[in-house]
Amino acid sequence: MRPSPSLSVALSPLAAVYGGAVRLRAALYRHHMLRSRRLDGAVISVGNLTVGGTGKTPMVLWLAERLLAEGLRPAILTRGYRGKANRNGGQATADEPALLQRRLAGRVPLGVGKDRYLSGQLLGRQGIQWFILDDGFQHLGLVRDADIVLVDAMDPFGGGRLLPAGRLREPRSALTRADAVVITRADHAPAVEAIIRRFTNAPIFYAHTELESIARVSGTAEELPSGKSPEIKFLAFCGIGNPAAFFYDLGRWGVSIVGESVFRDHHKYQASDLAKLERLASAAGAGAMVCTEKDEFNLPGRMETRLPVYACRIRLALLDGDGFWNTVLETVRRRRPVNHR
Numbered sequence: 001m002r003p004s005p006s007l008s009v010a011l012s013p014l015a016a017v018y019g020g021a022v023r024l025r026a027a028l029y030r031h032h033m034l035r036s037r038r039l040d041g042a043v044i045s046v047g048n049l050t051v052g053g054t055g056k057t058p059m060v061l062w063l064a065e066r067l068l069a070e071g072l073r074p075a076i077l078t079r080g081y082r083g084k085a086n087r088n089g090g091q092a093t094a095d096e097p098a099l100l101q102r103r104l105a106g107r108v109p110l111g112v113g114k115d116r117y118l119s120g121q122l123l124g125r126q127g128i129q130w131f132i133l134d135d136g137f138q139h140l141g142l143v144r145d146a147d148i149v150l151v152d153a154m155d156p157f158g159g160g161r162l163l164p165a166g167r168l169r170e171p172r173s174a175l176t177r178a179d180a181v182v183i184t185r186a187d188h189a190p191a192v193e194a195i196i197r198r199f200t201n202a203p204i205f206y207a208h209t210e211l212e213s214i215a216r217v218s219g220t221a222e223e224l225p226s227g228k229s230p231e232i233k234f235l236a237f238c239g240i241g242n243p244a245a246f247f248y249d250l251g252r253w254g255v256s257i258v259g260e261s262v263f264r265d266h267h268k269y270q271a272s273d274l275a276k277l278e279r280l281a282s283a284a285g286a287g288a289m290v291c292t293e294k295d296e297f298n299l300p301g302r303m304e305t306r307l308p309v310y311a312c313r314i315r316l317a318l319l320d321g322d323g324f325w326n327t328v329l330e331t332v333r334r335r336r337p338v339n340h341r
Contacts (some may be wrong), residue, residue: 008165015165021320022162022170026046029140038143041121041129042332045144047137048176049166050158052241052265054150055184057294058209058316064108065098067130075109075123076100077116077210078134094299095266096134103313117142132322137177138169150176151196154188154245176197179331180324182207187247205324209340211253212313217296217303224310234290234310235259235281239267246292250312259284269299278305278314330332 028034067074080094111119158167158297213223243262296311
C-alpha cells in the first residue's frame, strides 16, 4: 500500500538513501564489479518496478504454458515468501509457489529459495533448459536472456517515489534494462507509454487479467456457475501488495462487492480474522466472502465460517500474444543462439 502524502514526505530522506544504494548496486553490476552468474539454460525474467501486484504470477503461468505448448521443458525459479528452500520441484509451502504448483499440476518444476542460481543448477541437472525467473527484474546476480517488465496502468510508477516514501523499487530509469514492457489493466495507455519511452525503446504490449472462475475455499472443486456471481453480494478481502487493483478487477468482472477489507501482503489469516470479516460481511449485507487465489493459501486449514468463502482464479490475456512471444524468443535467440530443448 502507498504511504499517505504526509508520511511520504516524512520518509523522503530515507527514500533518497535507498535510491542511492539501488543506483550504486545497479552500477556495480553494470560495470562487472559485482558478478552475475549464468545458467546453462535460457533465462526469461518477469518483474516490475513497483511493490505490489502488476500481474507477475499470471505472466509466469502464461510463459510456462506457452513453453510447454512449444514442446520445451521449463522450470520456474522463485524466491517464495516465508517458505523453506525447495530447489528440486517438491511441495511448495509459500503462497505464490504453492499457487504456481497447483495451477501447473506438476508439469513444471519449481526451484524455491533465495539462491536462484543454485536452484537453476540443480534443475539443470534434470535436463531443464528454460528457466522463468519469477520477480526477477531486481535479481541482478543472475544473467537473464530476456527481461520482461510489467507496468500496471492503474498505478504505473508507485506515485513516482522510491521506497519507503512510495512504491518504486527502482527509479524509472531502470527500464533501460527491459527487453519487453507489458502494460497491464489497459488496452491503450498513451500517457504511460510516453513515460516508458523516455527510458527504453523496448516493444510495448498490453494485457488484462481475466476471471477464470470463482471457486469455493472448502477443499472441493465447487465453483459458482457461470453468470451467477453478480447475483451474490460479496465482502472482498485480500492481503496482497496492490489491493486496489484486485477490487478494481472485481468490479470489471461484474462481481457485486458491498464491502472491502485489506491486510498486509502475504498475511497469514487466523480464525479471529475470519470472524471479524464475517461480522463485516453480515453488517454490509453480504452473502459470501471473496479473496484472491494467493490469499487462499494463507487461510487457516479449517474454515469455520457461516458464510462461504470463495477465491478468484485468474489468467492473463495478452492483446498480441503471438507478437509478444516472438519478441521474447527473438531476444533469447539473439543472446543465446543455441537451440535449447
